[in-house]
Amino acid sequence: SAVISQKPSRDICQRGTSLTIQCQVDSQVTMMFWYRQQPGQSLTLIATANQGSEATYESGFVIDKFPISRPNLTFSTLTVSNMSPEDSSIYLCSVATGTGGDIQYFGAGTRLSVL
């Protein structure tokens, strides 16, 4: 299994500002993902964070809005840029060891409110 620490757990931000969310794993993992989840709703994959290369974004998500870093096999950050109230959501980090059919583990999430 993998233990994931995600920071901050929640934040309230002003419109137009940016917030960087950190994800730290207690072991080296091949794959790290970032999801968005509206309260009580399903998960939407934002991007796959690739170590040593640019993240792979899903349709509807762009690097300028959600820049991602993955400097090593245990750490990643997601930045929500130029925030608007529509960005209010829960952001989740998830990891997997990378073999096909592998279990994904999830962080506790960052609850973001944009005023």
Place this chain on the structure above:
Amino acid sequence: AQRVTQPEKLLSVFKGAPVELKCNYSYSGSPELFWYVQYSRQRLQLLLRHISRESIKGFTADLNKGETSFHLKKPFAQEEDSAMYYCALSPLSGNTPLVFGKGTRLSVIA
């Protein structure tokens, strides 16, 4: 295309009644299927996976390749089972994220 369908957004049952949360999938190869659960104010966690063929908290799920289904069942629902349940699919090859269904909220009424 890979797709997971959970037709029920909300399922309400009485305590002690049987529960079945439906999940159908679309995938051309051999997938690995999972059920994840999210209790109130807790992180999303794995409940069970079809390869393990185990029962967790009284829940079981059988993969039916003919019907492309992976329904989650429990013979007697408990109040503590109330949560959001997500069915997910992963190809057995390649480094790709899980494909999640939209989830079913189970409410067990005392």
